[in-house]
Amino acid sequence: MNLRANSNQQKRKPAILLEDVSLVHRGSPILKDITLKVDIPECVTIIGHNGAGKTTLLKLICGLIRPTRGKVQILGKSLEGKTTLLQRRLAFLPQDVNIDPRMPISVEEVVEIGRFGKAWFARKSPDDIRVIERAMEVTGIVDLRRKPFGLLSAGQKQRVALARALAQDASIMLLDEPLSNLDPQAQEDICKAIDRIYESQRVTILLVTHLIEKIPQSCSTMLRMEKGRIVGEIKPSSYTYRSPTESGATPEPDHLR
Amino acid sequence: MGPMFSYEFMQHALVAAILGGLGCGIIGVWVVMLRIPFIGVAMSHAAFAGAIVALLVGLNPLMLALAAAIVAAAVIGPLSDRVKLDVNLSMGMVFSMLVGVAFLGIGLMKGPKTEALNLLWGNILTLAPNDLLLLAIATGVVLIFTALFYRQLRAIIFNRIIARVSGIPDKVLFYSTLLIAGATITLNLKTIGGLLIFSLIINPPLAAYQLTYSLVRMLLLSALFGVTSCLVGLWLSYVFDLPTGAVIILTSGLILIVCNILSPKRRDMHQ
Numbered sequence: 045m046n047l048r049a050n051s052n053q054q055k056r057k058p059a060i061l062l063e064d065v066s067l068v069h070r071g072s073p074i075l076k077d078i079t080l081k082v083d084i085p086e087c088v089t090i091i092g093h094n095g096a097g098k099t100t101l102l103k104l105i106c107g108l109i110r111p112t113r114g115k116v117q118i119l120g121k122s123l124e125g126k127t128t129l130l131q132r133r134l135a136f137l138p139q140d141v142n143i144d145p146r147m148p149i150s151v152e153e154v155v156e157i158g159r160f161g162k163a164w165f166a167r168k169s170p171d172d173i174r175v176i177e178r179a180m181e182v183t184g185i186v187d188l189r190r191k192p193f194g195l196l197s198a199g200q201k202q203r204v205a206l207a208r209a210l211a212q213d214a215s216i217m218l219l220d221e222p223l224s225n226l227d228p229q230a231q232e233d234i235c236k237a238i239d240r241i242y243e244s245q246r247v248t249i250l251l252v253t254h255l256i257e258k259i260p261q262s263c264s265t266m267l268r269m270e271k272g273r274i275v276g277e278i279k280p281s282s283y284t285y286r287s288p289t290e291s292g293a294t295p296e297p298d299h300l301r
Numbered sequence: 302m303g304p305m306f307s308y309e310f311m312q313h314a315l316v317a318a319i320l321g322g323l324g325c326g327i328i329g330v331w332v333v334m335l336r337i338p339f340i341g342v343a344m345s346h347a348a349f350a351g352a353i354v355a356l357l358v359g360l361n362p363l364m365l366a367l368a369a370a371i372v373a374a375a376v377i378g379p380l381s382d383r384v385k386l387d388v389n390l391s392m393g394m395v396f397s398m399l400v401g402v403a404f405l406g407i408g409l410m411k412g413p414k415t416e417a418l419n420l421l422w423g424n425i426l427t428l429a430p431n432d433l434l435l436l437a438i439a440t441g442v443v444l445i446f447t448a449l450f451y452r453q454l455r456a457i458i459f460n461r462i463i464a465r466v467s468g469i470p471d472k473v474l475f476y477s478t479l480l481i482a483g484a485t486i487t488l489n490l491k492t493i494g495g496l497l498i499f500s501l502i503i504n505p506p507l508a509a510y511q512l513t514y515s516l517v518r519m520l521l522l523s524a525l526f527g528v529t530s531c532l533v534g535l536w537l538s539y540v541f542d543l544p545t546g547a548v549i550i551l552t553s554g555l556i557l558i559v560c561n562i563l564s565p566k567r568r569d570m571h572q
């Protein structure tokens with residue numbers, strides 16, 4: 045993928061490396077021979093139909109599920125064993141989470157969750173407060189900060205969830221449909237926010253979306269998944285089809301939707 | 302309430318009521334919010350059955366009760382962790398087995414069964430200073446645990462997966478909560494009684510949950526309701542000569558009903 049010349053040895057380690065990763069669940073294959081390398085920094089988008097395996101791929105990368113076969117490395121280290129330590133360097137925005145609407149927690153407290161993995165009984169440092177404020181500003185939820193989370197609209201909840209992931213200030217961000225439930229203006233805002241974060245913090249972003257007309261500009265590569273495989277790699281700027289790695293399929297642009 | 306507390310056993314009972322209500326009220330918030338009340342049920346019945354068996358075979362009831370509660374948590378905790386656990390099924394199995402064992406044990410006992418019946422009904426009036434010390438330690442552990450890990454626990458009750466991907470060690474905290482809940486239940490067994498203790502873990506936090514969207518307030522209210530239940534129960538049982546544990550539980554149930562009726566959350570749109 046994006047091979048940037050870099051003299052720094054450390055930086056040449058890919059952020060995410062998957063080699064021949066397969067996942068079988070109760071006899072049915074969900075991911076098949078996935079090989080993927082994402083550099084530091086790089087922004088990669090994944091598209092594909094419902095059930096293609098996009099969410100499963102992200103969960104596998106952040107260590108929530110283990111592959112049946114193959115190798116997963118984050119920042120050059122295997123995910124086996126010290127998952128929590130690596131997880132702090134990964135910010136994962138899950139696609140959908142069910143939260144009890146009467147949960148006694150405010151918007152600001154949800155965003156703060158992103159900060160409390162770092163130290164066991166730490167109080168908020170000035171640094172924490174700065175990062176939390178920025179995450180809320182970027183996602184436009186400052187006015188909602190004292191509201192109970194359960195009483196928000198779906199789009200507002202989505203913004204808060206994104207702010208929680210941003211508050212982690214991680215070097216790798218896995219965003220599973222961050223634009224779902226958002227109005228068109230909010231979609232633009234969040235895309236710009238993702239671009240800003242990418243530019244200013246040089247983070248690695250893996251983004252799953254169904255909206256190919258709303259891809260952050262920083263995105264250099266678009267991967268298409270189909271039935272548990274990565275079947276194509278597309279340049280999002282032109283939407284022209286780059287040579288597929290192995291598959292003989294030649295999807296047309298409208299298949300991407 | 303003046304003359305009532307001139308007796309030493311009443312002073313002990315007062316201290317036990319405050320400590321028990323406080324400890325159960327606080328740990329109950331975590332048990333309820335982690336959605337594991339059935340583990341609480343299992344642990345309290347395991348503790349009860351363990352204590353009865355210990356009396357039968359002549360071991361230390363407290364030790365065996367604690368061991369049984371921990372074993373129950375160790376068995377059911379991982380099952381619930383895998384989400385697939387059918388709550389009704391496990392309740393049916395665990396509850397019937399444990400209560401069966403406990404009552405079988407009581408039935409097999411010879412002579413006066415005072416000690417066993419005390420564990421069943423609870424007897425707050427027969428506590429020794431030693432019991433109070435243990436109760437104080439248990440409640441202290443609950444308070445310290447809550448103060449230290451309040452934020453992490455809040456993240457876990459919000460959503461365990463989100464907490465985990467934020468780098469919070471959710472498993473360690475989950476099992477610590479179970480362990481502390483088991484200890485709290487065991488040490489309150491003598492005061493409240495094996496069949497009733499569970500309600501004191503569940504009712505105060507559920508009542509508090511109806512009233513607020515703030516977790517801090519929920520913890521404070523739950524502690525308040527727990528202590529109030531115990532004090533009112535103690536007082537009424539003294540005045541009217543009723544079994545204390547039963548009156549404590551009835552009071553906590555009454556508070557729950559009132560809070561449910563008054564709940565502002567009922568007016569929010571949740572459908």
Ligand SMILES: Nc1ncnc2c1ncn2[C@@H]1O[C@H](COP(=O)(O)OP(=O)(O)OP(=O)(O)O)[C@@H](O)[C@H]1O
Pocket residue numbers: 069074092093094095096097098099100101139
């Ligand atoms: N917990 C699970 N147990 C069994 N199968 C699962 C589980 N989660 C997902 N699957 C299956 O794995 C496949 C991939 O699911 P996945 O959620 O990764 O799809 P997706 O690409 O994210 O789809 P969407 O666009 O709808 O979010 C689907 O066929 C789904 O049925």
Ligand SMILES: [Mg+2]
Pocket residue numbers: 098099100139220
């Ligand atoms: Mg998905």
